[in-house]
Amino acid sequence: MDSNIPKKNAFTKESLKKQFRLSEFLAEKIISSVAFLSIAIIVLIFVFVFKESLPIFNFGEKEAPKTEIGVNSDSKPESYRAAPMEDLKPESYGTEPIEELKPETYGAEPITQEDLKPETYGDVQAESTVASSEQSPALGPENNEGADKTWSTFLTTEWVPVSEHPRFGLIALLIGTLKVTVIAMLIAGPLAILAALYTSCFASKRAKEIIKPIIEMLAAFPSVVIGFFALIVLASFFQNIFGYDSRLNAFVGGVAMALAAIPIIYTISEDALSAIPKTYTEASLALGASKWQTAFFVTLPAATPGIFAALLLGVGRVFGETMIALMATGNAALLSANPFESVRTFAATIGAEMAETVFGETHYSVLFFIGSLLFIFSFVLNAVAEFYVKGRLIKKFQGK
């Protein structure tokens, strides 16, 4: 009986009072601050990238001070760290260095563009030159900061960042990026998912233990190696098969990027497929379904949320892939529906041109703007993956 009394006491308000546990408190604080820090870092990166692209959005406002000095004194001390700017300006601004840079760095491009223009963009070209020539006298040829001009060229198809009348047509880049992404996903998606389905539903344990690490190892393959492989081997191989003109093109780039995306899609879909409870498989087999029917009509549908997420991550990888794009896509900002034409992707544009732009110049800002676009895109992609997957999972496994 006595032993009951302290037990009853165990449920008094006193004994149930919240206790302060230091280690738990610390762990919680550390975890939450680390989480907060990483979120903050991501946000800061975005803010930085976006801020660098801001000058191109300065419509109208900065129209009056058209000279460079005026613009600089207005906006730069605010938006950029002052000290390095002061140092850089004398070097990099002024017309001569730019004039000098052009032949070196974009040696090939201005020429090809000059060459290509009459052929490929007969009409568009004419229009846009008219447009730019209309604007250029008003702003002056030297003025690269013409914000509204930059902005208005975004929706054109020409990417001519370094010229007297720079044009930053993002459409061709966007189409190029989409083209490569679509090609890569059309190849990587089915292959990776089928491979995952095979390993999770059919392969023996032994085979699975061999196949999975090998494909996953591909994920750690440096993309420069894949790009190199595409550049040297794939390009010639496909040229022999399809007989197209430009050796490096969207298709070759897409195939190479598929190689990079397959391991990601494979790994995540394989995990999703393997996580499907065995009871579903058993139930289906017990109903007289064959292994294939079970895999396709039970396991695969049950794993759709995970596979969808895998595909989105694959898209993200391809979209942001720089090195392979640089090496295998030909890097010509052409606008065409032909998959065997060269293309230039967003990421490759940044990769190729960032080192050669002038700090603070419009071109520089536009590249950062493209960076922001990439960032926003992958953010949206991940958000969609997250919410879609969560929604579907909840619906599937808990009923409505």
Place this chain on the structure above:
Amino acid sequence: MKDIKIEVNDLSLYYGEKKALKDISMIIPSNKVTALIGPSGCGKSTFLRCINRMNDLIPNVTITGQMLVEGVDIYDKNVDVVNIRKKIGMVFQKSNPFPKSIYENVAYGPRINGIKDKKQLDEIVETSLRQAAIWDELKDRLDDSAMGLSGGQQQRLCIGRTLAVSPDIILMDEPASALDPISTSKIEELIHELKEQYTIIIVTHNMQQAARTSDYTAFFYLGELIEMDKTKSIFTKPSKKQTEDYITGRFG
């Protein structure tokens, strides 16, 4: 035992080296309910899974002996395991509906058998769910996810799903073990009605359930079939001491 549905001759099963079923020989009659009882780990589920060859899925399983279903040895090399399973349905201990709608769960079996006509499918779904005594509860929510049903409803849905492929034999592995008394009695009634058309083999730990639902009872112990007889005789005057001990609750 006039109509013999299943005849088992010297069936042994090894999980790797371990002999889990030891020379089982028995006869299971048509259109009757046969209960398998015995202490945990004695091989009831293993035996049940031999009947529709579910043990094929487990690596390192060796089976010797004969399992004749209507005179056909289902372990013969020329027998297609998929066809076996179409004839021999199975309800699992833990209800396992697919993460699909209620309708799709039931229509899945007929679909993989090539039935595409929507009307025909609708009909099969309705009759199967009626047979499983759950049509009235579910008829207005056929498009809802089956995962949102209660455990008892899920189990009856699984029974309906099994019935939809119209098997000859239904194997049930403790179908009511996770259910409340009401759902349990519903399933027992169901078993009673189904035996007109089907041969039913049910594993159960519940002696009353075995006594209530079955016509024949087989007692397993440590991988051996100790005895099999009419349920009445097993529960009133078992011929083996072990059976009596188990039924009266002295062990197991």
